[in-house]
Amino acid sequence: MTYCVGMVIDDGFVMMSDTRTNSGVDNISVFSKMFRWSNPGERIIALMTAGNLATTQAVISKLEQRDREPAGRRNALLELPTMFQVAAEAGRLLRETVRETQDGNGQQGKGRFTASMIVGGQIAGMEPRLFLIYPEGNFIEANIDTPFFQIGETKYGRPILLRGYDRTMGFADAAKLLMVSFDSTLRANLSVGLPLDLLMVRRDEYEPLHECRIEHGDPYFTAVSSGWSGALLDAFHSLPGYPFPAEDSKGNTHNFGIPKQ
């Protein structure tokens, strides 16, 4: 499994991904799922992947034309004029790769080779943009109503994103929010694991503001993880207990379900 989040804030965008890949619970490895290219002063583009590792690695290799001699390679990500075209090209290569593998394996392989991606970036003269690319190669773009995307194991970490996100938040708070969301996911799903990759990009800077790997034992992540447990319990205890024994809001008690014997 995998967990990746891409998030737009007023100041730019932030991305975080885990690094665990697994084929069964007895075969786990560490692979980065975050890739970043930049042409300082002109553009920065980052891509995160979830799904079949052979598929996603093939897409990255195709984007960079690694099937050619180094001297003959061009990188579409650094040449396409708009982020929309970047997303479309990544989607096209993803669909092509999934289909090739599926066709070569017949119907029984259907679905096993799929992947999805989050692409974020900014090209000079345009706004930062964030896309979610489906295995079919089509994609959607984040907007003011839905300013972040998740791929992989999205559910455990979603409630805190829904409540904590604020587009005016700074990078320090955005990274904190992502770490809380990742911590909730890590605790619940063994197939999402440390280390984590973090990338922050400030708008109009076209190079990483901050880029690092959060390793096992990272003091900030450890502090957030344990601090969040304590703060969450404090929050829980600050709410009033259920007023029981009590009647419901209509002053009745109910026998739901089937009648009593």
Next chain:
Amino acid sequence: MTYCVGMVIDDGFVMMSDTRTNSGVDNISVFSKMFRWSNPGERIIALMTAGNLATTQAVISKLEQRDREPAGRRNALLELPTMFQVAAEAGRLLRETVRETQDGNGQQGKGRFTASMIVGGQIAGMEPRLFLIYPEGNFIEANIDTPFFQIGETKYGRPILLRGYDRTMGFADAAKLLMVSFDSTLRANLSVGLPLDLLMVRRDEYEPLHECRIEHGDPYFTAVSSGWSGALLDAFHSLPGYPFPAEDSKGNTHNFGIPKQ
């Protein structure tokens, strides 16, 4: 979809279920998914269901022998000597019902008719017990390490259960914890919906301590929902922001993924 949680605490057990059923997002209905039988002074048994509604209703009807004339009916749940046998009988009827429908619909129907159940209860002279029954009819029992079970849309509401649960908590806190967990789920998945059914059973009492339906606009649920948002944000802001720009724990910055261009 569905969300149900059954939880054992030192004082007894608590169950909560939503009531939304859906066949597509354009066909939703309200059905109770919680059923309760008691023989006051001797036993109380409650059962919650998730999955195919025709399957779960059939299992309940079979448990009550509704295929017979009322005078000839016996209720196995009120007669079997142990909770283990109650769980086994419910599991047997679930497996039988799933198989009958699958066999009648060929392979293409496989998986569509499945369901799972949580059964909790206490019979005089024995401890309260809680079981999770799989579609295959086998089951597991809660223990001191895993004292609660979820069925249906389990992920959104799981992080707070993992952090908030404490077996020494009273019924008022247990109901509060369940409401927070349900609120997180309701916000993220449209197919889980109000009203909610709540049942509390104190050990050795063999009848409900409290049993009610939480309707839309219930003042306590509304207070928990809005209070939790505020408390969660306070908790979030109480944690230190990510110390950026910063080096990582090893004093390095990383270029992860593929090399820079």
